[in-house]
Amino acid sequence: MLKVEDIQVYYGxxxxxxxxxxxxxxxxxxxxxxxxxxxxxxxxxxxxxxxxPKSGKxxxxxxxxxxxxxxxxxxxxxxxxxxxxxxxxxxxxxENLELGAFLNKNKKEVAESMEKVYARFPRLLERKNQLAxxxxxGEQQMLAMGRxxxxxxxxxxxxxxxxxxxxxxVKEIFSIIKELNEQGTTILLVEQNAxxxxxxxxxxxxxxxxxxxxxxxxKELLESPEVxxxxxxx
Ligand code: ATP
Numbered sequence: 418m419l420k421v422e423d424i425q426v427y428y429g430x431x432x433x434x435x436x437x438x439x440x441x442x443x444x445x446x447x448x449x450x451x452x453x454x455x456x457x458x459x460x461x462x463x464x465x466x467x468x469x470p471k472s473g474k475x476x477x478x479x480x481x482x483x484x485x486x487x488x489x490x491x492x493x494x495x496x497x498x499x500x501x502x503x504x505x506x507x508x509x510x511x512e513n514l515e516l517g518a519f520l521n522k523n524k525k526e527v528a529e530s531m532e533k534v535y536a537r538f539p540r541l542l543e544r545k546n547q548l549a550x551x552x553x554x555g556e557q558q559m560l561a562m563g564r565x566x567x568x569x570x571x572x573x574x575x576x577x578x579x580x581x582x583x584x585x586x587v588k589e590i591f592s593i594i595k596e597l598n599e600q601g602t603t604i605l606l607v608e609q610n611a612x613x614x615x616x617x618x619x620x621x622x623x624x625x626x627x628x629x630x631x632x633x634x635x636k637e638l639l640e641s642p643e644v645x646x647x648x649x650x651x
Contacts, residue, residue, distance in 0.1 A: 418443040424473030435627040446604040448614040451624035457607040496570035502561040506550030517567030534563040555586035611648035
């Protein structure tokens, strides 16, 4: 479904991605793990068109989207939930959700998507008129995911959804991710919580300083001595 081919990204003189290649097959959860600054967010931002790589290609459903604008990429069915959620704290929850569908001019469809999001995240429905800034961290992550789902993505990119959440909420968010996948959404998940990410993923990639250093079946990576040592606390 998604193919990233040898992307090179620079920020001025900083060579952030030194030839990243990866594949996300339809129907799977694929995770990208690695330490702070390894290049995970840069990879996601390149895929969704927020950063243009110096070289390399991003192919989505057989089409080259490397030079396509982010809005158009969202229209084609690929949406990102950014790191840190980026919700609009001073706007009510329902308006945050509406923004996720701003490219869709069909009001009926937008209302249907909203119903689905509320069915999945009942807490958002209960609080739909409250300001988003009043939500807890876990609820804000749910809102960010709900907002992304408003664009009805076939491929969802998640950037560190567990960041800053308590262990119970991390579990809840991961079980939602698994459910979304079981219901048909393909997922590329960036995480520092390697154990949780590998436990729900089909495949995984390990990124270190702008390169993929390990790739394989998620269960194999969980058992791999290198991954255990570097990311699972020994
Ligand atoms: P984190 O988990 O901390 O977000 P990451 O794996 O997502 O880390 P990136 O954010 O992709 O890593 O960063 C990769 C490298 O690029 C880092 O060395 C970072 O300092 C650098 N970098 C990222 N964004 C910029 C920017 N806008 N300008 C300059 N350097 C940047």
